[in-house]
Amino acid sequence: MIEENDDRHLRETATTVEPLTGEPVAVRSAPPPASATEGSASRRTAAQDEFRNESRAFATGVAGWLLPGLGHALQRMWGRALVVFLAVGSLVYTGASMRGNVFTSTGSDAFDYLGYIADLGTGCFYFLARTIEKNGADVSHAGGDYGTRFLATAGVLNLLAALHAYEAARGRKA
Amino acid sequence: MAASMANAMTFSHFQAFLFFAAVISVSFGFLGRRRPNDRLKYILWSFFLFLLVGIGIGWVMYPFSR
Numbered sequence: 001m002i003e004e005n006d007d008r009h010l011r012e013t014a015t016t017v018e019p020l021t022g023e024p025v026a027v028r029s030a031p032p033p034a035s036a037t038e039g040s041a042s043r044r045t046a047a048q049d050e051f052r053n054e055s056r057a058f059a060t061g062v063a064g065w066l067l068p069g070l071g072h073a074l075q076r077m078w079g080r081a082l083v084v085f086l087a088v089g090s091l092v093y094t095g096a097s098m099r100g101n102v103f104t105s106t107g108s109d110a111f112d113y114l115g116y117i118a119d120l121g122t123g124c125f126y127f128l129a130r131t132i133e134k135n136g137a138d139v140s141h142a143g144g145d146y147g148t149r150f151l152a153t154a155g156v157l158n159l160l161a162a163l164h165a166y167e168a169a170r171g172r173k174a
Numbered sequence: 175m176a177a178s179m180a181n182a183m184t185f186s187h188f189q190a191f192l193f194f195a196a197v198i199s200v201s202f203g204f205l206g207r208r209r210p211n212d213r214l215k216y217i218l219w220s221f222f223l224f225l226l227v228g229i230g231i232g233w234v235m236y237p238f239s240r
Contacts, residue, residue, distance in 0.1 A: 083204040087197050094193065097183035135182075143182060146190045153194070157201055164205050 053170065061166030066123040068158045071165025084161040091154035092125045096132035100147020101139055115148070121155025195224035 064071020069085030072078075096102065103115035119126055129151060138144040185193065203217035 080204050083201060087201040091197060094183060098185065099182045138182065142187065143184050143190075146185065150190075150194070153198070157198070161201070161205060 057166050057169035060169040061162045064162035064165040065121070065158065068123060068125060068161065071162055072168070075165065075168055077165075077168070080161075080164075084158070088122055088125060088154045088158045088161075091150045091157070092122055092129050093132065095147040095150030095154065096129040098147030098150070099133060099135065099138040099144045100149070100151045101137040101144070102126070102129045102133055102151060115152060118152035118155040121157075121159040122151070123158060125154065125158075191228055195221055195228070199224060 060071045060074055063074060064084075067085075068088035069081035069083075071081075072084060073081035101115065103112055103119050105116055107113045107116055119129070122129070137148070139148060199217045199221040202220055203213045207213040207216050
């Protein structure tokens with residue numbers, strides 16, 4: 001029966017390698033860790049750290065989606081946070097003021113659902129848009145149509161910013 | 175730039191186009207670049223390309239508008 005802490009396979013070994021030309025060379029393998037249990041413990045800790053970092057990054061991304069710019073603000077990227085907040089906010093305010101269509105979940109076709117998903121991308125500003133637009137949408141004029149596009153653009157832009165914040169929180173170059 | 179008419183903010187086509195191009199260019203510049211100089215170059219270049227492509231597409235559609 002093999003014991004659980006049998007680390008014979010990890011012992012330092014010397015192997016003779018014969019190169020294509022010249023004398024044979026002795027190559028030493030890297031020394032093993034102090035013990036197998038210590039190695040598995042460090043692996044567990046690394047996995048826990050990775051899970052914690054991933055969870056934190058995910059929470060940062062969700063925060064950035066719910067309130068535009070918050071994902072970057074949590075990482076002290078103040079310039080980006082301010083720009084995202086102002087850009088999404090101004091697009092939503094302008095779009096709603098131009099009486100663009102703020103889509104709801106009760107859409108009649110696929111385009112309405114797509115518009116709803118895009119509008120939801122603005123996070124809490126979606127409700128702001130519905131509050132501003134008291135008289136409802138009016139897409140019979142070009143202004144209303146532009147407003148609809150502004151609102152959808154604000155949502156997609158905020159989703160992009162949230163994804164950027166998530167990647168930055170994961171430690172990717174951003 | 176914007177005038178109030180029938181409880182709605184109104185823009186001309188070109189004003190809406192400029193507003194959209196400016197907001198998106200600034201956002202992309204800040205998200206895509208870190209250094210201030212790089213950001214400024216990116217914002218200006220992106221804004222210029224928005225104008226170029228938008229006006230270019232407008233002229234391409236011109237013959238079909240009448």
